[in-house]
Amino acid sequence: MHRKTWQIDLRFLLRRFPILITLSLPCVATGQQKPGPWSIARSDGGMAAIAVQPAGSNSWSWQFAMLDVTTLVAHPSVALCTLQSFTGPPEAITLKRLQRGDWAIADSYLPGGTHSSHYVVVDKDAFAAHPVPQTAPYRVDGLRLVTQTQHEQPAIRDVSIRQIIEAGGEPYLVGESYGVGPDAPTRHVAWCAPARIVNDTLTGVIIGDGQNPHAVQTEGHTLVVIQAPRARVSDHPVWGGQLRLYASDDLEQWKPFPGPPDDLEFGDFDLCVTRDGLTIVGLADTNPPDGRTRDSARYEPALALVTLVYDAGRQRWNTVAARRDKSLSPEMEVKVIPPEAIDGRLMLIEREPDGRFRARSPMQ
């Protein structure tokens, strides 16, 4: 194993879009190990990045770095913790700057036959210490539904935290799980739970059926977008799913919210609030076939990177842009940052094969 020097180099090669951000994130080369996940979140006056990097043959490190896009100064990255995993890096990692300035971070692993997550809040003052102290994330293995008594075992033993939100000064976790009890039909569900972990277990409510939940908060409401379960049309692999939206005022009662047209099926997607309103950016199949056509192993989705904005008056989503080019692939990750982060515009963050990140308008 060869350990490289940790450094971050942030450069805007062009002030106009596309902007290329070079992030030489911490890296320990270990041959053919799969690169870990990453995430970017807005902070006061800039951005922060969290990335998972190999720390050994069976261990992974959370690397945190502040990115000041105003001054273009990138601060050195900080290793927050090292976690054991024999099955590769986590599938996902997410971070959020809380109102009091602390950073909440969560990941999601597949360390065996079920998902398991870690969660921690890093005190903002911790970053002033030299060296920054290592954190010890909580392990999250179970989800107890609020409809159950406290004496029952957790109904769900598969916990994948996907996003952190905050309400009333308290962090909440949004995630997905597979399987609800041994006697219930096996299904994927999205849930929301206060970030209170007791005996490795959260207590929360189910939002709806589906996977890959994303949340956004606006005007006192929380909106969660879930990739709906895919209808079983054949034994051939299928790609994409319709998006289902749910809204809540209290993070306990969730009601259906108008979603994008059903003739759009999405792979990965993200959402945020822009000056135009609620905005979804996603990799979509813009011409999903019927079941008979999809049954063909030769089927390929008609990919486009679409941007949809919600028209609150008409309660419908309008497609304001659909980009089609050869750079789109079914496995593409879609991550956007809100307009406050860079130059007042919604930006799509992409990671290049060499580890660099590219920020550009999703419409271009």
Added chain:
Amino acid sequence: MGYWRGGTATPYSVEMILRAPDGNGQCGAWAELLSACAHVHGLGATKVRIDPDRVRNPGAQGFLVKKWDFGTPSGTGHYPYLLDHDVLDETGIPGQDNDNPPGGFKDHFVVRQNGGQIYDPSYGVGPYTPDSAHENAAIDGIYDGPWARPQDPGVQELTYSP
């Protein structure tokens, strides 16, 4: 099809592994597949979850799947062996189309037939009776973070549910 082939296998249900182009899945998918096959033939089969017994092993994060070579412990306490230093992962039990699956897991899924015998379709082994026979055949230790301890063959250190 395969089991944890290439280090990362995302399907963890029978539907997901059958849809995956390379059929590369986890123990849960293999356990559901065997259970489904058994049900087709009218046989009783149940998906069983295996976890470390955390009463016997406080704080345990998972177990080490054969084969591990325990040397001299450099630490103290319940988990005195430092992984990859005091205890080393060796080529172990082959899995489905994978000669050397990952050396440790947080949990594992197998199949119990007719309320008794344990079959482990991920590795194509079984039947085992009682459960401790499967445990002794499958694991070498218990770990908590980077620290581990050897499994005691005379004591059941895993829980099988249901």
